[in-house]
Amino acid sequence: MRPIRKGVKAGMSNKGNQWTACLLAGLLLTTALQGTALAAEQKGEQAEKIQQEITQVDKELQDTLQTMQDLEAELTAGMKEKEKMKGEIAALEQRIEKHREKLKERVKVMYEKGDVSFWEVLFQATDFSDFLERLQMLSMIVEQDQELIDQLRADQEQLKVTKAKLDAQQKARRAKQEELRKTEQDLQAKAKNLKGDLAEALAAPAEDQMVVEQAYQNYTGPQFIQSVAGNGSYAWPVPSSFAISSGYGMRGSEFHKGIDISAPIGTPFVAVADGVVVQAGSASGYGHWIVIDHGGGVTSVYGHMYGNGIYVSTGQTVRQGQVIGATGNDGYSTGPHLHLSMQSGGGYVNPLAFLQ
Ligand SMILES: [Zn+2]
Structure with missing residues (x-):
């Protein structure tokens, strides 16, 4: 800051007193300005440091929000996937039930009440080997029904295992989400505090400036x-x-x-x-x-x-x-x-x- 000297210019009476007053004013002002310059510089550095911290916290906050957003998308996708699996499991259950009913009906007809077409198939055999072949074929149909049911049941079990894995994954995601929410809150609070500190650091030099201006006004x-x-x-x-x-x-x-x-x-x-x-x-x-x-x-x-x-x-x-x-x-x-x-x-x- 440029040093300021005050002096009497011209045409004044009572010069001595004014000279003293001006000199005093000049000294006070110079001291005030020097003090303020130093304080302002320190506060400027402090403000700059706080600003850097704010930038860092803002960046962390952005990263956290981005991660939260990604996680949200994963949770939504997981939920949809789970719904789809539930539907598939239910559909498989229906198919199993249908085949079971069919099989039950077939077996009932074949062995209990006697099925005309079943006996017809057998009686139409041309010889004994043909009869055996036809009998085998008929039991194979029953067997295939059972196999199909077993296969459907196995598919369903597999789907249930996958769904259980997905459930665990979703649970972990929700825990992570909770954690991120806390991190976000902490960061928001930190940013708010830092912004308060910054406002304080920036406001302070203005107060000092006012002191100097007041000195001008007074003298x-x-x-x-x-x-x-x-x-x-x-x-x-x-x-x-x-x-x-x-x-x-x-x-x-x-x-x-x-x-x-x-x-x-x-x-x-x-x-x-x-x-x-x-x-x-x-x-x-x-x-x-x-x-x-x-x-x-x-x-x-x-x-x-x-x-x-x-x-x-x-x-x-x-x-x-x-x-x-x-x-x-x-x-x-x-x-x-x-x-x-x-x-x-x-x-x-x-x-x-x-x-x-
Ligand atoms: Zn004016």
Whole structure:
């Protein structure tokens, strides 16, 4: 962080006291900034570590959910398979029952009541050997019936064994599912805790930032003249006033993205550096504004003017120190002042770090 030095610029009475006040403010601010920079760095590292842990836990969670999904599919398939087997076992039972009935009927007819066709078959024998052949054939029919029943019974037994295996498999799957549910819950809880830690780690530097901004607010009242050394090469925008009525940083619940330099309505202000006007006209919140692009990703924004306080137009090239407008009291503003914002590298920066 760039060290900030404060000094008296010009045209002030009671210089000694103000110098002391500014110096004190500068020292306090420098200490606060250094402390905050260190704390912010440590917290940044901590946040990064937590973020890595979150990524890891999220990955584990994704893997667990994927495994659970696969298992769910296996359980569903297993259930369908079981239903199919149950149906097959029942169908086999029906077939066995049917063949048993048939056999029972046949045997009853053959040996108890006497079956006409059975005796007919035998009596139609042409000789004794033919008779024996026919008798054998008839008992073979009975035998085949029995064999078929035995075969069906064996198939059914086999199916029952397979189904029992499947039952055991399904039971193991359900146990695994229960285990995965617990793992998932643990991981969710872990992720939630880590996200809480991260939010805390990220929120803390903002609190520190507020302390620094508060230091600005406390020690840069309008009675003090501000000057920032550093590498600032940009011109002070209001040559006739150095009074900052509101600093860069937290202001109540919102972040003030610039500095307010109080000056009576109609006070001329200048471009802080060479550049090209990219906006000049009305803007929401600013009343009217001018935006200058200085190249290298640096832009300056001047706000709260009246429409007739804009002396430049879009596309115009301006020089550092050139008068570009006059202060007003337009837009969300509490008193006549020039609002100055500066952007660098795509974000707002404290303009004091850029100004001479
Ligand atoms: Zn402002």
